[in-house]
Amino acid sequence: MGNPILFLILAVIAVGSALGMLLSRNAIYSALFLVLNFVTIAVFYLVLNAPFIAMVQITVYAGAIMVLFLFVIMLLGAERLGGVGAVRDWEWATAALLGAVLVLVFILEMVLGKGVGGTETAVFVDSSPTALGLRLFEAYVFPFELTGVLLLIAMIGVVVLGRTKKRGKHVQHSNN
Amino acid sequence: MTPGEIALRALIVGFIVTFAFITGFAYTTLLERKLLARLQHRVGPNRAGYIPIPTRDGKERKLLGGFLQPAADAVKLFFKEDITPGRVDLIIYNLAPMLAVIPAILILAVIPLAGKVPWLVPDPYNYFAIVPGLNVAVLFVLAITSVGVYGIVLAGWASNSKYAVLGGIRASAQMISYELAMGLSVLIPVMLANSMNLGEIVAAQKGGWFVFLQPVAAIVFSIAVLAELQRAPFDLLEAEQELSAGFNVEYGGMRFGMFFMAEYMKMASLSAIAATLFFGGYRGPFVDQVPALGFLYISIKIIIGLVLMIWIRATFPRLRYDQLMNFGWKVLLPISVMNFILVGVGIVLYEEGVFTPLIEMMRAFFFG
Numbered sequence: 205m206g207n208p209i210l211f212l213i214l215a216v217i218a219v220g221s222a223l224g225m226l227l228s229r230n231a232i233y234s235a236l237f238l239v240l241n242f243v244t245i246a247v248f249y250l251v252l253n254a255p256f257i258a259m260v261q262i263t264v265y266a267g268a269i270m271v272l273f274l275f276v277i278m279l280l281g282a283e284r285l286g287g288v289g290a291v292r293d294w295e296w297a298t299a300a301l302l303g304a305v306l307v308l309v310f311i312l313e314m315v316l317g318k319g320v321g322g323t324e325t326a327v328f329v330d331s332s333p334t335a336l337g338l339r340l341f342e343a344y345v346f347p348f349e350l351t352g353v354l355l356l357i358a359m360i361g362v363v364v365l366g367r368t369k370k371r372g373k374h375v376q377h378s379n380n
Numbered sequence: 381m382t383p384g385e386i387a388l389r390a391l392i393v394g395f396i397v398t399f400a401f402i403t404g405f406a407y408t409t410l411l412e413r414k415l416l417a418r419l420q421h422r423v424g425p426n427r428a429g430y431i432p433i434p435t436r437d438g439k440e441r442k443l444l445g446g447f448l449q450p451a452a453d454a455v456k457l458f459f460k461e462d463i464t465p466g467r468v469d470l471i472i473y474n475l476a477p478m479l480a481v482i483p484a485i486l487i488l489a490v491i492p493l494a495g496k497v498p499w500l501v502p503d504p505y506n507y508f509a510i511v512p513g514l515n516v517a518v519l520f521v522l523a524i525t526s527v528g529v530y531g532i533v534l535a536g537w538a539s540n541s542k543y544a545v546l547g548g549i550r551a552s553a554q555m556i557s558y559e560l561a562m563g564l565s566v567l568i569p570v571m572l573a574n575s576m577n578l579g580e581i582v583a584a585q586k587g588g589w590f591v592f593l594q595p596v597a598a599i600v601f602s603i604a605v606l607a608e609l610q611r612a613p614f615d616l617l618e619a620e621q622e623l624s625a626g627f628n629v630e631y632g633g634m635r636f637g638m639f640f641m642a643e644y645m646k647m648a649s650l651s652a653i654a655a656t657l658f659f660g661g662y663r664g665p666f667v668d669q670v671p672a673l674g675f676l677y678i679s680i681k682i683i684i685g686l687v688l689m690i691w692i693r694a695t696f697p698r699l700r701y702d703q704l705m706n707f708g709w710k711v712l713l714p715i716s717v718m719n720f721i722l723v724g725v726g727i728v729l730y731e732e733g734v735f736t737p738l739i740e741m742m743r744a745f746f747f748g
Contacts, residue, residue, distance in 0.1 A: 232472070232537060239530070259519035267526025268556060271533070275552045278537055278545060332515050333576050 210251065218244040231277045235270055242266045254331045389502065390489075394510040397493070398485055405644045406450035411683075412644075412690050414446065419694040425449040460633040465540060468630065472538035477631070477638035480531025483524045484645035490517040491652045492579045494662050494674030507579035507662070508674070517578040518570055521653055522563055525608055529555040531642060532610070532617065532627050539630035547617040547626030550701070554607060554614065557708040562604035564716040568597040568723050569657040582661035591658040594723065598658040600716045605650050607708065609643065612693035616701060651685025652678060 218241055225237035242265040249258035340348055410425070417424025429448025432440040464473065494500075494508040505512040514520060529552055536548020570576055572593060573584035591598040607614040618626035628639045655661055659681055662674030699707065729735060 232469075232534075236472075236534075255514070255516045256519065259516050259523045262523035263519065263526050267523060267529075268559065271526075271529055271552050271556055274530075274533055274537075275549060275556075278533070278549055278552075333519075 207251075214244055214247055214251070218248070232274065235273050235277060238273075239266050239270045242270070256331060256333050256336050386502075390511055393500075394489065397488055397510055401485075401488060401645060401648055402641075404648055405641055406454065408644045408648060408686055409453065409640070410446065410449050411686065412693075413449070415687065415690045416694050419691065428452040454637070457634050457637040462633040462635070465630045468540045469538040472534050474635075476531050476535035476538055477635045477642075478531070479534060480528070480642035481638050481645070483528040483531075484642045484649065486524050487521055487646070487649040487653065490514055490520050490578055491649065491678075492582050492656060492661055492674075493678050495667055495671035497671045497674070505579070507582065508671075509579070512579060513577070515575075515577050518566055518576045518581075521578075522559075522566060525562075525646075525650070526555070526559055528608075528642075528646065531639070535631065535639070536617075536627040539627075541630050543623045543629050544627050547623050547629075551610060551617040551627060554610070554616065554704065554708075557705060558604045558607035558614075558712070561600055561708065561712040561716045562608060564713075564720050565597040565601040565604065566657065567720060568594050571723055571727055578656050578661070582656055582663060585660045585663060589658060589660040594658075594719075596715065596719045597723075598654075600712055600719070601654060601658065603712060605654060606689065606692065607704075609646055609650060609689075611643075611647070611689055613696040613698050614704065615698060616704060647686055647689055648682055651682050651689070654685055655681035 221237045221240040221244060225234045225241065228234040228237060242261060246258040246261040246266075249255070249261060414424040424446065426442070426445030428446055428451070430442040430445040433443050434440050464470070489510045492507045492509045492512070496506045497508050501508050501512070532551040533548040536544040536546070536551065539545075569581050569590050572590055573581040575581060575584070606612075610617055617623070618628070623629070628636055631639065655678060660677075661681075662678045664673060664677035667673050667677060
């Protein structure tokens with residue numbers, strides 16, 4: 205991470221948008237804060253010299269998945285959170301506990317380990333699409349194919365679940 | 381060059397190019413109105429601004445009638461009363477037009493506009509763009525176009541109007557459906573040129589445009605672009621007869637103007653992308669000798685793209701919603717997937733030398 209000031213600005217936006225997503229009472233605002241968070245993380249990738257991942261992050265998460273989320277929220281009209289106590293006490297406690305553990309791990313890593321954002325120079329990795337593709341299809345071809353099969357299974361599951369019960373009967377459209 | 385110098389150059393060049401395109405936007409609206417009028421056997425706007433040429437019989441001929449119409453439109457939009465409907469979500473209502481315009485302008489950053497023009501192109505690069513040398517430029521275009529839908533969807537949601545919400549929902553469903561076909565057809569020039577850098581894709585078309593090599597991909601891309609732009613015949617989200625004006629029905633004045641601007645800027649920048657990917661980009665006769673000609677050629681190609689879009693609007697009726705979805709998922713997507721696989725296999729076979737005897741045979745046949 206080159207510039208500490210840039211990092212600080214991005215970090216504040218990333219954490220702020222994550223908090224905004226959690227604390228918004230309106231689902232549309234939550235979704236938008238999440239989009240902002242994704243875009244900030246894409247900028248992080250750019251600063252870390254990984255433009256390919258940054259662009260894929262924006263296309264897939266901000267461009268496709270969050271548009272689907274918005275679509276569902278708008279279609280169901282589920283913008284407003286119900287008045288019933290949505291977050292229970294034990295959920296707050298668990299969240300606080302897990303957060304504390306995470307902070308503790310970070311502090312330990314900073315004190316005992318080499319430190320976060322330490323002084324050692326980062327190894328320059330060729331992050332061009334060509335290099336990434338070669339690495340993905342040579343060194344990591346098995347996990348890659350495995351992921352592909354997993355996604356295919358999920359897709360087949362969606363098709364099976366989304367199929368209408370009555371087979372052979374087509375839904376009539378209003379015009380014919 | 382230092383990073384600071386690169387950023388400064390990008391800022392200055394970006395400012396100039398963006399203003400050129402915004403002026404172009406104003407005249408695209410005039411082009412659309414005039415051309416649509418001629419195609420529908422009307423005259424179109426011809427009153428605002430003309431050059432009077434006196435004739436012998438004391439009267440005067442009106443030349444270039446209507447060339448000030450964009451200025452008149454802009455003045456009208458600026459001075460219209462800025463009405464905000466009641467009970468809208470104020471933050472998102474005001475944010476949505478900006479979210480529509482910004483992606484439309486951002487695409488301009490990566491378009492190669494000319495070859496290596498002396499003085500304008502710094503040394504490591506060999507083509508002119510606001511941000512040259514981006515090795516993921518194609519993905520950048522896909523990313524920005526996919527983010528472009530937010531302005532429309534949020535405008536629909538924030539307006540507190542049923543028509544607008546329906547328009548927004550239609551827009552998001554349509555964008556998701558056609559993005560896949562568009563992405564797959566964009567990848568074909570990438571495979572043919574073996575690069576995601578738009579400058580290298582243009583350079584790879586020196587021997588011949590990719591549209592001749594891959595007409596299927598070019599046609600699928602053009603259709604998907606029309607759908608992404610929400611242009612006729614895919615303009616369901618602003619279907620006047622059912623939704624009055626769809627997502628922008630509650631907007632007026634310059635806020636409406638911004639949606640208008642977003643649409644036309646996107647038309648221009650996506651026809652520039654189409655020209656770059658399939659029609660040789662800034663390449664044309666003598667462009668290697670005089671690189672500055674590239675600006676002329678890309679402008680001509682953009683204008684041809686715009687004219688085609690307007691022509692299509694005047695020709696085809698709007699699709700019904702189920703036709704739109706069926707066409708996207710059951711026709712366009714299978715075609716582009718099959719084409720993608722065929723091109724991939726074809727390139728591998730070509731590189732393995734399977735076609736070499738065939739090519740030799742044809743060469744011997746045609747050229748003796």
